[in-house]
């Protein structure tokens with residue numbers, strides 16, 4: 001078999017597993033004609049990558065009696081699988097951060113806190129062509145009760161600044177997401 005035929009064959013065999021190439025956009029984010037991000041469907045199927053407690057963006061010292069909110073980070077499934085295969089983010093990767101009230105009263109009563117009501121949600125989309133102003137990073141806030149669309153937070157904004165400065169991998173806080181940091185060799 002010639003080398004060319006072999007590589008064509010190899011490519012076609014590989015195709016189902018590598019349907020998305022680095023230069024392609026996952027194309028799962030949906031936008032309105034006014035460029036607002038539509039609230040994604042099926043967020044319950046997104047893959048949890050991290051969780052934190054009392055991580056709101058303010059300078060108040062952490063109070064163990066009133067920890068504030070529990071933050072849950074999830075990743076859109078196509079983006080997650082792409083990352084696990086390539087150790088890099090595909091264009092169009094989406095992350096969700098949901099803040100839940102840290103609920104101290106539970107049945108049965110636990111010594112700690114459980115997830116209470118959903119307070120707000122934030123979405124981070126990586127897309128260089130769409131968010132050139134934000135260095136390829138678009139940030140959105142969906143307040144509860146659920147908004148159907150959200151506008152990109154205009155640049156410059158503190159979201160991009162903090163994420164680019166302190167996020168250890170491409171403007172994301174992969175250092176706090178166990179499966180991602182293990183893949184990237186970021187320790188712990």
Ligand code: HEC
Pocket residue numbers: 050051052055057071072073095096097122123124139140141153158159160162163167171172173174176
């Ligand atoms: C002072 C720093 C800081 C600022 C400002 C900030 N973030 Fe974050 N962000 C974080 C940290 C730290 C995490 C990790 C949270 C965790 O581990 O649960 C995070 C995680 C996220 C995630 C999960 C995916 C990722 O990129 O790691 C989203 C979505 C997010 N932030 C949205 C926003 C939005 C929207 C804004 C602006 C309104 C914003 N952030 C501003 C520090 C910041």
